[in-house]
Amino acid sequence: MDICIVDDDFEFCQKLKKDLIIYLSEKTDYLNFEIQSSHFNEMNFQKKYHLIFIDIDLLQDNGIDIAQKMLQNNPTSYLVFISSHSSLVFDTLITQPFFFIRKSIYKKDFQSFINLLMEKLKNHQLLHLNYKYTQAVVPISSIIYIEIEVHKLSIHTYNGIYYDNRSLKAIQKILNHEFVQVHKSFLVHLSEVKAIKSQEVIMKNEKVLSIGRSYKEQFKERYKTFLRL
Structure with missing residues (x-):
């Protein structure tokens, strides 16, 4: 499974990666992560991913704009937005994301996301x-x-x-x-x-x-x- 994490908080990226490995390694023996924590304008938007995590409020960039660019070549990907600002959830609806993880209650939202993803993967071998x-x-x-x-x-x-x-x-x-x-x-x-x-x-x-x-x-x-x- 190819996974992309786009967030200017590198420590959070590593934490998210670690948590994903714990749960997804039971589902597949292939996990490939790409972490983008800076230079977002230099990203390869042609790359294909199964899971995409994007922080909405990046320092110099708009996470929603990046998501729209990535979805052009990843129409079937599971897109998950991440943010410290819960009020931004409504702004993401234009991209029809799979889930929204709030950093303020990360553990709770991450577990809800995993439960939903696992249910989806049951129906998608x-x-x-x-x-x-x-x-x-x-x-x-x-x-x-x-x-x-x-x-x-x-x-x-x-x-x-x-x-x-x-x-x-x-x-x-x-x-x-x-x-x-x-x-x-x-x-x-x-x-x-x-x-x-x-x-x-x-x-x-x-x-x-x-x-x-x-x-x-x-x-x-x-x-x-x-x-x-």
Whole structure:
């Protein structure tokens, strides 16, 4: 899980990181933290994260503005605002945050956040990926489709493209019934299918994938069943 903490209080960043490790290490064996406590204008807003924590009232910057920039490339991330000023909670609603942690009652709010996050993660299984000594974790619900390439899988999600060493057949055994093979090279997430043409499937991100002749009938039947659920 990739986590970003944006706060000009470095000691608080370290405390938050420590607390997150305690709870999230039970959920995943991959936790990657990036802490930004200064030079906010030099941040890489293209980077993908699963969890984003941002202090609203930074010394020289507006945390809400930073959040809006980050959300452009992280539309499915869990955004959590942090502040010493409880009155600012209403200003954050424009970004539709997942939670708001008040530093004045940090322990109480953090525990409430963890309880809510754990409940969410129960309904959003995580897929652990490994490619060339690089590990990553993606929510299965965020996967649009999976493509087999030379010696690797490309997992296309709304947070970017991830890679894995396994075969398409091996990864399909791990995934739930919403994933169906439509071609020797493609495995699609049925909930991300926008339309089906004669020999093509159009995904909700407008990606057009070919349907293999030997997979066509089974795919259409599975999709019809899925729509009736």
